[in-house]
């Protein structure tokens with residue numbers, strides 16, 4: 001992978017929210033990069049900080065410290081107007097809940113055009129309409145749907161509208177924030193297939209956010225596991241599944257998929273006890289345990305993981 005072009009890089013990202021008198025560290029020293037053309041998974045339980053990272057890349061959330069680079073150039077903080085316009089167009093997000101993320105009072109035509117209008121990204125009215133129609137066709141919807149309102153559509157169709165709204169901008173990089181978890185189980189595969197088709201067709205790079213590992217297994221190239229605002233493990237997805245090292249990743253993997261996400265979460269918490277980690281005594285760092293496979297651990301833990309691995313490999 002090293003000869004690949006890095007499209008997005010997150011470096012030592014910290015995001016701290018002010019909660020009245022308290023400060024809440026939502027993102028704690030997160031670093032990763034995403035290669036052009038790959039699908040990078042970010043997996044963790046509810047509240048672990050996945051959306052906060054997505055929103056920071058979209059520049060909705062302020063970065064407390066650290067950097068986000070796109071094509072090697074800073075996108076947070078003070079940037080030129082021209083660069084701002086370029087990334088507003090090139091980086092798009094698909095949201096989790098299509099029932100909540102579309103403006104109910106606007107017609108589909110406006111919903112899809114809004115980004116185009118904000119960035120003045122069309123020559124004339126005819127071109128704007130053409131772009132909207134193409135975007136609808138690209139997600140398997142009819143051009144005449146442009147004159148309808150969101151409430152006239154099913155959940156799956158609404159998510160397609162959300163995808164069209166991103167596509168119309170001709171993006172390079174899409175953050176898909178749990179794009180299928182709010183959808184009926186029967187249509188999830190269709191929407192995943194659509195995302196995969198448009199990735200090939202439009203040469204897209206994805207950051208795919210999910211709360212369980214089973215979804216990312218078949219669609220991501222590499223995956224980072226996040227726990228309480230820290231990445232605990234990052235590897236090629238197949239390696240992560242075949243050789244999970246961090247106890248939290250192991251717990252996530254051994255959690256039997258449950259239709260009720262809260263049950264699954266209880267199980268993970270039960271199996272994984274972060275207090276077993278003596279981080280106060282020996283702070284952890286992100287260590288490359290095999291090529292491209294990183295784990296958050298302190299020295300003692302690393303020694304244990306290596307022993308564990310040797311035993312498992314020789315068994």
Ligand SMILES: Nc1ncnc2c1ncn2[C@@H]1O[C@H](COP(=O)(O)OP(=O)(O)OP(=O)(O)O)[C@@H](O)[C@H]1O
Nearest residue numbers: 017024026044045046047048049050051052053211
């Ligand atoms: N604007 C904000 N102000 C204060 N706290 C916030 C804000 N946004 C997020 N948080 C907190 O940051 C933590 C991480 O939230 P985030 O939405 O990123 O988690 P998540 O992993 O995406 O979870 P989910 O799957 O539920 O969306 C949560 O504890 C949340 O309450």
